[in-house]
Amino acid sequence: xxxxxxxxxxxxxGPDELAGAELVVGGRRHLDAVRLPDSAERIVLGxxxxxxxxxxxxxxxxxxxxxxxxxxxxxxxIVRALAERFGSERLDVRPGVTSVAxxxxxxxxxxxxxxxxSAHGRDPRTAVNVCRAYPKVAVLTGPGAGPAxxxxxxxxxxxxxxxxxxxxxxxxxxxxxxxxxEAADRDWGTAVxxxxxxxxxxxxxxxxxxxxxxxxxxxxxxxxxxxxxxxSMITKFEVRALALARxxxxxxxxxxxxxxxxxxxxxxxxxxxxxxxxxxxxxxxVRRIRGNAxxxxxDVHVVHGTAPDALAELDDPDAVFxxxxxxELAGIVDACARRARRTVVVAMAAxxxxxxxxxxxxxxxxxxxxxxLQSSRLAPLPGEVTRLAATxxxxxxxxxxxxxxxxxxxx
Numbered sequence: 001x002x003x004x005x006x007x008x009x010x011x012x013x014g015p016d017e018l019a020g021a022e023l024v025v026g027g028r029r030h031l032d033a034v035r036l037p038d039s040a041e042r043i044v045l046g047x048x049x050x051x052x053x054x055x056x057x058x059x060x061x062x063x064x065x066x067x068x069x070x071x072x073x074x075x076x077x078i079v080r081a082l083a084e085r086f087g088s089e090r091l092d093v094r095p096g097v098t099s100v101a102x103x104x105x106x107x108x109x110x111x112x113x114x115x116x117x118s119a120h121g122r123d124p125r126t127a128v129n130v131c132r133a134y135p136k137v138a139v140l141t142g143p144g145a146g147p148a149x150x151x152x153x154x155x156x157x158x159x160x161x162x163x164x165x166x167x168x169x170x171x172x173x174x175x176x177x178x179x180x181x182e183a184a185d186r187d188w189g190t191a192v193x194x195x196x197x198x199x200x201x202x203x204x205x206x207x208x209x210x211x212x213x214x215x216x217x218x219x220x221x222x223x224x225x226x227x228x229x230x231x232s233m234i235t236k237f238e239v240r241a242l243a244l245a246r247x248x249x250x251x252x253x254x255x256x257x258x259x260x261x262x263x264x265x266x267x268x269x270x271x272x273x274x275x276x277x278x279x280x281x282x283x284x285x286v287r288r289i290r291g292n293a294x295x296x297x298x299d300v301h302v303v304h305g306t307a308p309d310a311l312a313e314l315d316d317p318d319a320v321f322x323x324x325x326x327x328e329l330a331g332i333v334d335a336c337a338r339r340a341r342r343t344v345v346v347a348m349a350a351x352x353x354x355x356x357x358x359x360x361x362x363x364x365x366x367x368x369x370x371x372x373l374q375s376s377r378l379a380p381l382p383g384e385v386t387r388l389a390a391t392x393x394x395x396x397x398x399x400x401x402x403x404x405x406x407x408x409x410x411x
Contacts, residue, residue, distance in 0.1 A: 009167045067082065120140050124145035131159070226296075319343045320343070330360050
């Protein structure tokens with residue numbers, strides 16, 4: 001049997017619990033914090049594979065093994081690797097308090113509405129984009145993905161980073177509130193357990209029934225009257241529905257909405273959990289996008305500027321929607337396609353611009369497809385009868401980078 005103890009932010013196992021162990025595996029600080037049997041072999045965790053091999057040798061002979069881990073080892077911890085290698089039935093897991101729970105407890109906050117994301121040994125861009133999109137996020141940090149890197153990547157000046165270090169150590173534990181800029185300007189060392197990214201105006205959410213972030217909407221492609229817009233200058237819901245299907249916005253993604261106008265596509269992507277940058281050159285359009293985002297309770301990073309120049313300071317996106325551009329459309333599509341990781345969707349009313357937009361997508365290495373969308377909506381007539389009212393036709397092109405993997409974002 002392999003007994004896995006969660007330590008660090010909880011009480012370490014006592015001598016009686018370790019008395020029969022013939023092999024004890026853990027980080028150096030975990031091993032130093034307990035009294036080990038004199039006869040037990042001790043392995044300080046470094047590369048995981050050799051430690052698993054040794055655990056397997058002991059377990060094959062039914063020799064007792066103890067593994068020491070931080071907090072709850074079943075929460076982004078070593079239980080996954082042990083269960084995959086030896087089977088869950090060989091494990092006796094005794095969890096401690098997770099660093100996430102401990103950090104929120106230090107602040108006196110509930111965390112049933114928090115999003116938890118690991119940047120330990122993973123691409124930090126997923127954690128960064130989740131922090132951009134959600135008001136309460138806990139980030140499990142790692143080398144190259146700590147408070148400084150998170151602070152440097154976050155554009156929301158109203159976000160507060162709470163850096164929790166050496167949790168459970170009465171002499172060295174620290175809880176520090178800093179701005180993203182302050183976090184980016186410091187060397188945080190190696191004792192950081194978790195970083196909380198908070199919009200403190202939403203730190204106390206409503207009573208929850210389901211844990212995790214606020215539920216995503218059951219549908220999308222909202223009616224045009226769900227948004228403030230100017231003279232019907234808005235992406236119609238039929239076009240928006242297919243555009244969203246091709247963009248595939250999800251938590252951990254960054255989406256650009258270029259030539260955003262009313263921000264309808266930007267807001268819908270944010271409602272589906274993505275971080276969003278909306279680029280708009282008109283001052284009244286910038287105000288309108290911000291108002292629509294506030295109306296729907298989502299964060300949208302609004303950039304006042306003209307594409308493609310305004311794109312230079314933005315992080316590379318997973319997906320891009322281009323809804324404006326005029327004569328510069330081909331250059332804008334090309335600039336977006338050169339940086340998009342997954343897909344670019346372009347909406348056009350003018351037939352003449354389709355070939356250049358398609359050439360820009362294929363020239364950037366995308367496979368390209370598209371449709372002409374023509375829809376007719378039900379419209380009432382006098383006498384309690386109904387007619388079909390045609391909407392303006394729109395060309396929708398989409399390019400998908402090949403090869404493309406549909407693996408989940410939280411790998």
